Amino acid sequence: MNATEKRKSASAAAVLLWIYSCFTVFVLGYLLYNSFREKGDLLTNTLGKPKSLSFRAYVDLFAEQKFHLYFLNSLLILAATLLIVVALSSMVAYALGRYKFKFKNALQAYFLLGLMFPASLGVLPLFLLMKDLHLLNSYASVILVLSAGISMPVLLLTDFFAKMPGEIYESAVLDGASEWKTFYRIMFPLASPVVFSICIVMSVQIWNQFFMPLIFLQSDEKKTVPLIVMKYTSNLMLSMDKAMAASVVATLPILILFMIFSEKILDGVASGAVKG
């Protein structure tokens, strides 16, 4: 192969990537467009010219189906879980990164176990545990289970705290700050870029979490967005229009956030990869 042929094969790969990306964009656009169509029109005249475009499915979704309540459920679980994860993991990571003590390496390895064993496999004992704690069918069950998954944030933050220059600690201690104050007034704010990327990566996992809410939240009014979307998509003849609108509502806000923060998010994921 000569140089131009090589360049050609590189651009052939780029063209394929273009097609793939356009497919993704097209599919999302198709979803959005169809969410403005009537149910009957969708089912019988799938690709034809739409009879009418309206916000009816959305109105139904929020007025009749109270979709915003499920949105609030998801939001509550997301906010509480993030808060607990950040608090727990930054404290553990601070201890592991800042101090030297016996069994530190063993403890570090202990906190990594969670990376290897997905929580879904321990769900039977978790289910029994929640039953004993009388937490079945409560937001707290899902929040606790999800917040316990601190392995990845601990790994990233430990590395960050361990690499911080010692002078920062020493000057804080000289100023008479207590250990706790040093942590939350000085060290934690310094870690905020790392915390931010952890939050982003975890938000997606928590927002789209399907398994744990499915197991622990049985009553309809406690369900999260993915579970409710599934309710509509599992019977398309009945609720095709709502399925479209619900899918859009479940997807669009998070995609818009991604577009705004995409640089930071992608960097965050990439830095997680290098450590993992």
Added chain:
Amino acid sequence: MSYIKKRPFLLFLLPGFLIYTLFVVYPIVAAASISFFRWNGIGPKTFVGLDNYIELFTSSELMSQFSNALLNSLKIFVLTVLIVIPVQIVSAYLIHNEVKGYKFFRAAVFSPQFISTPVVVFIFTLLLDANVGLFNKVLEWVGLGEYVRPWLGIPEYGIYIVWLMVSWSGMGVGMIFFLGAMKMISKESLEAGYLEGAGFWRRLFSIILPQIKVTILNMVLISYIVSMTIFDFSFILGGVSGGIDHNVDVMALMFYRIAFGESNNPLGGNISENAMGLGSTVACVLFLLIFFISMFQIWLTYRRREEGA
């Protein structure tokens, strides 16, 4: 008090340690212990030793479900390693070289990651459904009407469609992982390649690939763990039973079915009298399947590192 004063890290460790131990580590240990009992979670709990494991591997019904689910999980894994990972590497490489529109690619390929599974399954239904599916209409439109199929209704295709959905939604994460690894490679080694006149693909194979070996191994392991524990796609597409004749069944779904019964409600339905015992047994077998492969992978990585040093 003075003991803790001298060891301030204990207070920092404690809350995280407790929550993590109770909700992550304890369930693993407890599952292992429950697997030695015959138990439905409420009634009497009798110690039966390895009977649950023996039952799982000798009962023809359970064994056929198990081997079918394992085979399906492995199919997803093998296809991912053979097709998805190479595609991820090449797209990361293209983006790394900042081909035209690379920012758009990066965002577009990554964005399905943000779409929750029910929506992904719904999107694929819109594409592949027999009646409202776009794909069939496109086939008719370009004159390939003879290939029109009820794609989602053919049992043999089920697991490959699950794989397509998994790949589409997960493509971006792996790509970003590889991109991150490529960014760590020193500029000098790349420039040396340039000066030697190595072409676009040559540089990928002889300079980049050897240096991201560890990332590739990690991604293979992650793909393995994901395919062993993937649940949502098969559950949403095929329900608790995993589709027609368990055609989209995977390991985690089989575990769910045995533990929580065939009904869609985890609390109700026809839970067998040994649901907890046998369910935990399946979970433990899955644990072991993941554990040994992970150990093997860690051993492989360390061996390479020592060789390199």
